[in-house]
Amino acid sequence: MEKIKIVIIILAMVLIPISLAYWFLFEPAIKVDVVVIGAGAGGMSASLEAENQGSSVVLLEKMPYVGGNTVRATAGMNAVLTPQQKEREIKDSKNIFLNDILESGHGLNSVELIEVLIDNSADAVSWLTDLGADLDDVGILAGHSKARTHRPSGGQPIGSEVVKTLSSAIQKSSVDLRLEHKAVEIELDRDDKVKKVQVIDNTGKIYDIKCNSVVVATGGFGGSSEQFVYYNPNLKGYHTTNSPSATGDFIELADKIGAKFTDMEYIQTHPTVSPHYGMLITEAIRGNGGILVNNQGVRFADEMKNRDHLSEDLLAQPDREVYLIFNEDIRQPLAASDDYIDMNIVLSSDTIEELARLG
Ligand SMILES: Cc1cc2nc3c(=O)[nH]c(=O)nc-3n(C[C@H](O)[C@H](O)[C@H](O)COP(=O)(O)OP(=O)(O)OC[C@H]3O[C@@H](n4cnc5c(N)ncnc54)[C@H](O)[C@@H]3O)c2cc1C
Structure with missing residues (x-):
């Protein structure tokens, strides 16, 4: 009898801390119709539409804010x-x-x-x-x-308008948005139907969300030079203007459940960026009439060419350096251009000669 008591006490001493640790680290599973992974434009739109059609939705976002690359679109x-x-x-x-x-x-x-x-x-x-x-x-x-x-x-800029609109709709909806909750695995049942999504939150807790469907809207992989160089080695040494959230999480999530990938090597480079700020200078400036000249003052290409062709022309210029020139007629109807002026990456002058001296 004495021995049984001791065994029970030992078992209790072992099991109680284990279950406490389990409760601390793992939350009990919850169940919804749809789990959407990623709160950029894609994920927020999918969540709102799923809700409109009567589904209960959890929207997971690994960052402390919504918007991903979408907020950067200009x-x-x-x-x-x-x-x-x-x-x-x-x-x-x-x-x-x-x-x-x-x-x-x-x-x-x-x-x-x-x-x-x-x-x-x-x-x-x-x-x-x-x-x-x-x-x-x-x-x-x-x-x-x-x-x-x-x-x-x-x-x-378009991105902030879209994100502001969608996040305010999400707030008014019954979508359960969970910031700093990262999806780490999607599990299928024996019939290859989605069963659950495994999530890790900002305290390190791991838990499952059971669901009938999952929407993977984790954006691209342009924020990870390791990934884009892996898929296209020609891009070694390139900087990125993408959000640090764009780390291609869909690749691991979808690969583990047997997805096939295509065209991963087709990664578009953008011709006009400020390398110091890692900032993309919107194409709309060229669309409104802005011109490109190299550091010899020579206009070297049609600014309305496709991005990849223009990028190639630009990289062939002396020191791989060009200037984008625009005037008040271009700036005024394009409020997005004021951001570059505020960031002090624009040199301004009343005459072309003075501008050339400043450059
Ligand atoms: C500088 C710049 C300018 C651009 N300009 C334009 C433009 O003018 N016009 C245009 O049409 N397109 C533009 N684009 C492209 C456009 O922004 C993207 O194609 C679009 O925003 C992608 O939306 P998305 O919802 O798929 O991804 P994102 O907006 O990147 O959202 C993905 C979200 O998923 C989250 N996430 C990732 N992994 C996980 C995970 N494991 N768990 C939980 N959450 C996760 C991310 O944190 C992110 O919030 C631009 C892109 C950049 C970078």
Whole structure:
């Protein structure tokens, strides 16, 4: 009897701390219809739509804030046959848009995917404006033969407008947004249906969310030089303007459940960036008439060329250095350009000669 008591006491001494540690480290599983991973534009939109269709939704975001790369987008959102285009009598069509995209993608794009983008582009714009986004301005960008880039009035940056609109809709919804909760694994059942998502929170606690569906909206991998050089070694030494959140988490999440990947090596470089600030200088400046000159003062390319061709031309210039020149007529309707002036990366002068001396 005495021995049994001792064994029970020892067992209790072992099991109680183990269960306490388990409760501390692992929370009990919860269950929802849909888990959305990533609170950028993609994940926030998917969460709102899932909720609209009656699903209970948990939206996981690994960073302490929403927005990912979306908040960095500046130039605008391309769409065709929108009320904004009609109002301005812009003669565009789905076919012209398709051909522009195919040309930019050297014909390597999936036409099926382009059609999804084009067919839904006007609805995407209206969906956002119905939620309160200002997408009233329309501009033209390099690689497009028509003005179809929708952005806030006065040429304000698109990303902050979209993120502000979506995050305010999320706050008003019943979507359960969990900041600093990172998805680490998706588990399938024996029939290959999604069973649960494993999550780690900011205190190191690991827990499961049982669900019927999962939307992986973790963005790209352009924020990780290790990843982009792995997929395209030609990009060794390149800087990035991406958010530090863009670390390609989808690759591990989806690979473990048997996803196949395609076209991972096609990574687009952007011609105009400030290397000191790791900041992308919006294409809309060139779209509004800004010109590029090399450090000999020579204009070396058509500024409206596709990004990859223009990037190649730019890298062939002396010291791989060029200047983007714009005047008041370009700046005024494009409020986004004021950010660069505020950051002191713009040299200003009343005459070209003086400007050349400053450069
Ligand atoms: C500087 C810059 C300018 C751009 N300008 C334009 C433009 O003018 N027009 C345009 O159309 N596009 C532009 N883009 C591209 C555009 O921003 C992206 O294509 C778009 O924002 C991608 O949205 P997303 O929701 O897929 O990803 P993101 O907005 O990157 O969101 C992904 C989210 O997932 C989160 N996440 C990642 N892994 C996990 C995980 N394991 N668990 C939980 N959360 C996770 C991230 O933290 C992030 O918040 C630009 C991009 C950059 C970098």
